[in-house]
Amino acid sequence: MAAVRTSSEIVLNRAAIVAVLIATLIFLAPIYWIASTAFKPKDLAVSVPPTVLFQPEVTPFVRLFTKRVQMQKTVDPQAYEAAPWWEKRIYDGGERVLKVGTDVQLSQYPDRFTNSLIVAIVSTVLAVGMGTFTAYGFSRFKIAGEADLLFFILSTRMLPPVVVAIPMFLMYRAVGLNDSHIGLIILYVAFNLSFSVWLMKGFMDEIPKEYEEAALVDGYTRMQAFFKIVLPEAATGIAATAVFCFITAWNEYAFALIMTNRRAQTAPPFIPSQIGSGLPDWTTIAAGTFLFLLPVAIFTFLLRNHLLRGVTFGAIRK
Amino acid sequence: MTQIELRGIEKFFGAVQVIHNLNLAIADNEFIVLLGQSGCGKTTTLRAIAGLETIDQGDILIDGKAVQHLKAADRDIAMVFQSFSLYPHMTVFENIAFPLRATRMSSGEVDKSVREIARVLWITDLLDKRPSALSGGDMQRVAIGRALVRRPKAMLMDEPIGALDAKLREEMRAEIKRLHVKQGSTTIYVTHDQIEAMSLADRIVIMHEGFIQQVGTPDEVYSHPANLFVAQFVGSPVMNIAEASVTDQAGAATVTVGDAAAGFEFPRALLSKLNGHAANGGLTLGIRPEGVLVRRDAAPGYLPVEAHIIEPLGSFDIVDLQVGSKMLRARTKAGYVSGPGEKVHARIDPEQAHFFDTASGKSLGVRL
Numbered sequence: 269m270a271a272v273r274t275s276s277e278i279v280l281n282r283a284a285i286v287a288v289l290i291a292t293l294i295f296l297a298p299i300y301w302i303a304s305t306a307f308k309p310k311d312l313a314v315s316v317p318p319t320v321l322f323q324p325e326v327t328p329f330v331r332l333f334t335k336r337v338q339m340q341k342t343v344d345p346q347a348y349e350a351a352p353w354w355e356k357r358i359y360d361g362g363e364r365v366l367k368v369g370t371d372v373q374l375s376q377y378p379d380r381f382t383n384s385l386i387v388a389i390v391s392t393v394l395a396v397g398m399g400t401f402t403a404y405g406f407s408r409f410k411i412a413g414e415a416d417l418l419f420f421i422l423s424t425r426m427l428p429p430v431v432v433a434i435p436m437f438l439m440y441r442a443v444g445l446n447d448s449h450i451g452l453i454i455l456y457v458a459f460n461l462s463f464s465v466w467l468m469k470g471f472m473d474e475i476p477k478e479y480e481e482a483a484l485v486d487g488y489t490r491m492q493a494f495f496k497i498v499l500p501e502a503a504t505g506i507a508a509t510a511v512f513c514f515i516t517a518w519n520e521y522a523f524a525l526i527m528t529n530r531r532a533q534t535a536p537p538f539i540p541s542q543i544g545s546g547l548p549d550w551t552t553i554a555a556g557t558f559l560f561l562l563p564v565a566i567f568t569f570l571l572r573n574h575l576l577r578g579v580t581f582g583a584i585r586k
Numbered sequence: 587m588t589q590i591e592l593r594g595i596e597k598f599f600g601a602v603q604v605i606h607n608l609n610l611a612i613a614d615n616e617f618i619v620l621l622g623q624s625g626c627g628k629t630t631t632l633r634a635i636a637g638l639e640t641i642d643q644g645d646i647l648i649d650g651k652a653v654q655h656l657k658a659a660d661r662d663i664a665m666v667f668q669s670f671s672l673y674p675h676m677t678v679f680e681n682i683a684f685p686l687r688a689t690r691m692s693s694g695e696v697d698k699s700v701r702e703i704a705r706v707l708w709i710t711d712l713l714d715k716r717p718s719a720l721s722g723g724d725m726q727r728v729a730i731g732r733a734l735v736r737r738p739k740a741m742l743m744d745e746p747i748g749a750l751d752a753k754l755r756e757e758m759r760a761e762i763k764r765l766h767v768k769q770g771s772t773t774i775y776v777t778h779d780q781i782e783a784m785s786l787a788d789r790i791v792i793m794h795e796g797f798i799q800q801v802g803t804p805d806e807v808y809s810h811p812a813n814l815f816v817a818q819f820v821g822s823p824v825m826n827i828a829e830a831s832v833t834d835q836a837g838a839a840t841v842t843v844g845d846a847a848a849g850f851e852f853p854r855a856l857l858s859k860l861n862g863h864a865a866n867g868g869l870t871l872g873i874r875p876e877g878v879l880v881r882r883d884a885a886p887g888y889l890p891v892e893a894h895i896i897e898p899l900g901s902f903d904i905v906d907l908q909v910g911s912k913m914l915r916a917r918t919k920a921g922y923v924s925g926p927g928e929k930v931h932a933r934i935d936p937e938q939a940h941f942f943d944t945a946s947g948k949s950l951g952v953r954l
Contacts, residue, residue: 478671481638484658485665485742486732487688500675 299561305554310361313550327357328551332559334358335366335373377556380538385563386449387534388517391456395513396506398457399464400472404498406465407472408480418469421462429459433526440527447528455523460513467512471505472498507574511567518564535560588739588772589614589649590635596643597630597796604630606796608644612774617766619787620776621819627796628776632742635774636665648739659688664733668745670725672717672732678704679713682731689736703735706768722750723758730765740772748777759785780820784808792816810940814947817872817940823904826878828912829944830871832860841871841934846910850934851887852954859952860941869950870942875904877938878916880923881931888931893923907932 273281305313307324336358343359351359358365366373402421406414436455437446445451475498483493499506525537539556542549568575590612597605605627612618620628633639635646637658646654653661664685672681679700686696704710707727717725726746733741747758763786766773777783783790784804792799792807792815799819800812811817817825828843832852839856840849860869881888894906894913898920905923906913907930916932923930936954943950 476669476671478667478669479673481636481658482665482667482671482732483684484638485636485661485663486685487659487662487736489657489659492688497673501673503675 302554302557302561305551306558308551308554310549310551313554325357326354327361328549328555329559330354330357331361331363331549331552332377332555333375335375336363337366338362339364376538377535380533380535381559383449383528383532384518384534384536384560387452387456387532388514388563390449391453391460391517392510392514394453394457395460395464395517396468396510399461399468399509400499400502400506402461402465403468403472404494406469408477418466421465424458424462430522433522436523437526445527447530447532449532452524452527452532452534455527456517456520459520460516463516464509464513467509468502468505471502471509474505475501504574507571511571511575514567515564589647590740590772590774591647591650592631592635592644593647594644595631595634595641595646597627597634597639597641604796605634605641608796608798610791610798610801612772615770615772617773617775617786617788619783619790620774620793621778621780621783621787621790622793623778623819625795626793628778628791628793629744631793632665632744632774632776635740636663636742637661638665662739663742664736664738664740665742665744666726666729666733666746668748670717670729670749672720672725672728674717676716677713678709678715678717678720678728681717681728682713682735685732685736699735700731703731706734706765707731723754726750726758727761730762734765734769734771738771740774743773743775745777746775747782748779755779755782762786780822784820790820792819794819810949810951810953811872812949814870814872814942817942817949821874823875823915823917825872825874825940826914827870827872827942828909828914830869830941832856832869841939843871843914844910844912846912848889850889852934852936852939856936856952856954859954860950868944870944870947871934872940872942873914873934874938875915875917877935878907878914879933879935880905880907880916880918881933882922884931885933888933890929891932893928893930894926896923896926905930 301318304320304322306328307326308319308322309325309327312319312322339359339362343364348356348359355365405411406418411417440446440451445454479497479501480490480493483497484490488496519536520534521536524534528534528537535556539553539560542553542556592608592610595605595608596603608627608631610618620631622628630639634641634654637653637656637660641654644654645652648661648663672678673684676684682700682703683696686699691699700713701710704713707730709724709727709731712720712724712728717728720728729746733743743762746762747755750758759782762775766786775782775786787804789801789803790807791801794815800807800816802810802812807816807820811820811825814827818827830844831842831849833840833842833849834854834857835849837854839852839854841852841856842849879888884890889909891907891909891914894908896906897904901920903918903920903922905916905918907916908914909932914932939952939954941950941952942948
């Protein structure tokens with residue numbers, strides 16, 4: 269080692285590493301809990317003390333994706349033998365998979381999950397896209413009442429969503445937007461737009477206007493300069509904003525619960541609705557939650573480089 | 587062939603007028619430097635020519651055609667910015683090719699043009715790099731390459747080397763000059779650095795508070811400043827400025843600086859050239875430090891003075907000489923005056939003296 273380090277520095281450094289490890293463990297504990305429960309046999313899910321070591325199984329995921337009913341009598345041994353491995357697991361649990369003819373009836377989870385994807389992706393694209401254009405306008409042009417307009421945009425975030433949920437529901441029902449994808453998308457865009465505009469304005473302000481001016485002088489229109497120069501330069505900011513908007517839309521629960529019930533229902537209100545009556549099946553719920561966590565994790569992971577630069581980029585003045 | 591003419595340009599920022607009735611004709615292939623302090627309107631003038639700023643009054647003519655209503659893109663002018671404005675997400679090659687991509691040039695021709703300009707600028711080996719990997723000087727070369735590559739009608743440069751450190755500035759100054767001589771294009775260059783202006787310009791336009799103070803060759807603005815502002819702005823070390831009175835004594839004119847007891851001898855012709863200005867006061871003398879001649883021993887025409895502060899500047903010293911209550915800065919050989927308090931003798935070289943009207947600041951145009 270070229271750098272000379274005193275022993276106290278080494279101790280401090282090790283202490284910092286330990287502290288970070290402990291913090292990481294604390295933050296990851298709930299995720300481990302959900303993830304492990306998703307692979308546990310039913311009886312172990314509620315055991316006290318919690319089981320840490322167990323034989324993992326994918327039965328909860330099978331239950332998550334299928335429609336099932338309790339069996340009144342024991343299974344016909346021939347049918348049991350003919351069944352594929354995952355169906356046997358269901359039989360083992362005293363249930364049978366519902367079928368129409370030979371087609372397995374899927375549960376509502378894939379639909380709800382798809383709804384979540386549609387609503388979150390479309391609303392994120394719209395919110396970030398509109399936010400980027402709006403922020404560019406605010407950043408580059410003299411706009412009468414700019415400060416007031418920006419405050420107005422921000423003020424849409426000042427009320428807790430639940431306060432406006434009931435009036436929104438009545439309005440939506442009147443215009444037939446309730447329980448529709450487009451209704452939920454409009455809501456989420458409206459909700460995320462203020463955030464997107466403000467965040468993107470910070471990023472836009474950081475891009476020197478000489479970049480576009482150079483392009484303007486070099487024979488490009490402002491629109492071309494925007495797409496060829498500003499957008500690539502703002503990529504980091506766009507990625508960061510997109511992650512935040514996506515997470516907000518993906519996790520949104522209150523509006524989704526009130527505004528949707530069947531066709532357009534997203535995963536967040538659907539997952540707890542499975543608790544149902546009787547003994548809750550925690551492993552199936554955990555499986556649903558576990559899968560629900562994945563898109564955000566993947567999305568964030570893919571954009572991690574942008575994100576790391578992005579969240580500090582807007583804050584530091586050169 | 588590109589001539590640029592500015593006619594009666596006026597520009598307001600809100601209620602503030604930043605350019606006042608600006609008129610300027612720039613010849614083909616001329617290297618014009620707009621020189622002035624920040625806020626004097628020089629950058630605004632440049633941006634107006636580029637089309638990045640609208641003007642409120644007047645005409646901008648490029649080759650006789652009014653362009654003030656044209657968009658920047660349609661004026662066929664290139665601009666180099668102080669911040670270089672290289673696009674970080676593009677390679678050096680793509681940065682230089684960028685203006686060509688706006689045209690219908692084939693990619694083969696683009697490639698050829700970029701390599702040609704890169705060769706002229708000695709940056710061929712940088713073409714695949716990203717701007718962030720370049721030094722300040724190379725960034726500027728690339729920025730100049732991007733401006734030159736499409737052979738624009740005119741080059742505008744807004745403090746292009748202002749962001750570089752002193753040594754690199756000097757190098758780049760020489761290089762810009764070399765390029766201009768080699769490529770030859772009508773160039774308008776904005777700077778607040780008078781050394782840059784002197785060394786680069788065919789003609790210097792000195793601006794102050796939105797007004798043109800003087801237009802002239804470097805020699806003209808240095809040797810014959812039109813007013814006190816130009817006199818003090820151009821030249822380093824700064825010109826000595828002092829109120830003076832001129833009297834007719836024993837067949838010679840005597841110029842007394844401030845409240846000094848004795849005066850400096852001048853040729854008698856000064857009296858007639860001042861044309862009465864001497865009598866009614868309000869006369870200001872300007873003399874550059876090299877126009878203050880210093881001797882150790884007494885000589886006819888030399889006044890005894892005392893040296894105060896001595897600034898050694900390497901090849902020469904700047905010595906403050908007390909004349910009455912005023913300090914006159916003189917340029918001497920290094921070490922010529924040994925230290926503060928030394929008694930020396932000084933004279934003002936009449937040929938290098940400038941006389942101004944104190945009230946208006948205008949030069950009286952006296953040349954001896």
